[in-house]
């Protein structure tokens with residue numbers, strides 16, 4: 001019997017661990033619910049609910065392949081080796097198969113499982129190109145995103161990126177009634193706006209390819225439009241693989257990697273950002289522990305004013321776009337990328353609050369909360385990261401609002417109080433907690449520790 005240990009790869013297609021385990025013999029699946037670990041990682045209740053829904057769906061998909069799925073609860077990762085040992089005995093497990101994860105605690109967990117003498121084989125299918133395989137001629141990780149992207153795209157052209165198929169059914173399918181009735185022991189918030197399952201993820205991708213991707217470069221920055229794929233939550237839990245996404249894109253738009261000005265290229269560029277942040281994190285594991293990528297940033301003195309932080313969290317800064325964005329996050333569990341940049345910049349530069357506070361707040365709310373992308377995004381906005389926004393570039397929230405929400409459509413959706421304001425007035429602050437010009441000067445002063453030399 002082979003055991004497939006599912007983590008952030010809740011799918012049956014293009015799942016290396018599952019595919020190769022099925023080639024070896026009969027398979028049982030397992031998923032560990034780890035409420036204590038999730039608490040310490042500040043997993044959002046909406047993401048917990050999304051995990052639950054996707055496990056339910058995976059369990060049904062696996063039944064069709066004749067594979068039962070065990071759901072086991074332990075408090076945290078430290079209890080997994082002992083529990084796996086018991087399971088190995090009861091189910092006569094020969095080998096445990098799993099797909100590797102990029103984060104440090106997850107890597108330590110896997111190491112502990114191996115050190116306990118368990119036969120764990122790890123596969124790589126979280127990134128399309130493995131960390132450490134896209135490097136300079138000297139063998140170093142690229143520090144500039146565009147250079148990384150060019151090298152990544154060059155390599156992709158020479159790589160077979162066909163996704164692995166679903167494995168063949170093991171024996172006769174299991175009765176769908178044997179699918180787990182999954183109920184996770186964790187605080188949950190409904191994720192019903194994001195229907196679960198591989199089919200839904202693929203449907204979203206294909207709909208996006210048909211309807212939106214060619215205009216992505218024009219629409220992606222406008223939060224009142226539905227101009228992006230909405231796939232981040234699915235990619236986060238591995239309900240669909242990034243490789244499958246890129247493969248489908250290139251099948252539909254074979255020219256895409258050479259069409260820099262197209263919407264399709266622009267979307268692939270975002271998938272490369274995902275890979276970039278994962279590669280950086282794997283090669284710099286201290287990032288998982290809240291360290292600045294740029295050591296000079298250790299010298300920034302933050303204000304860390306609790307009242308200001310609370311106002312930011314609750315969408316009460318007085319700046320319409322910032323507040324509408326925070327309310328979108330609090331109400332829906334998702335925030336548009338442009339607004340993640342604007343709100344993160346506002347917290348770190350206007351309020352001079354440590355980016356780690358914001359990073360943690362986002363994790364506790366986002367359906368797609370993901371350590372590598374969230375940390376990358378926060379350190380980019382705070383100018384402390386790898387190829388980050390230069391410290392002297394400080395988003396003006398009024399100009400951002402005029403540019404990306406010119407008619408105030410997005411602001412009005414989330415801030416009913418501003419409904420009566422006309423399209424000019426709506427962008428200007430009302431009872432703001434900081435004044436932009438002064439805040440900018442303060443930030444330039446505090447951030448001057450990042451000046452080279």
Ligand SMILES: Cc1cc2nc3c(=O)[nH]c(=O)nc-3n(C[C@H](O)[C@H](O)[C@H](O)COP(=O)(O)OP(=O)(O)OC[C@H]3O[C@@H](n4cnc5c(N)ncnc54)[C@H](O)[C@@H]3O)c2cc1C
Pocket residue numbers: 220228229230231232233235236270271273274275277335336337338340341344362366368369370371373374375376377378381
């Ligand atoms: C401060 C900040 C925090 C963020 N936190 C997260 C997070 O916790 N989880 C997360 O998945 N994304 C995060 N992002 C990236 C981005 O905002 C979301 O991935 C995107 O908004 C998701 O919407 P979409 O799926 O419609 O994206 P699309 O525009 O359709 O992009 C397609 C996919 O590319 C990836 N992607 C897009 N932009 C980025 C990016 N800047 N960095 C890394 N990957 C990207 C995502 O997987 C996304 O699903 C963060 C960005 C910032 C600035």
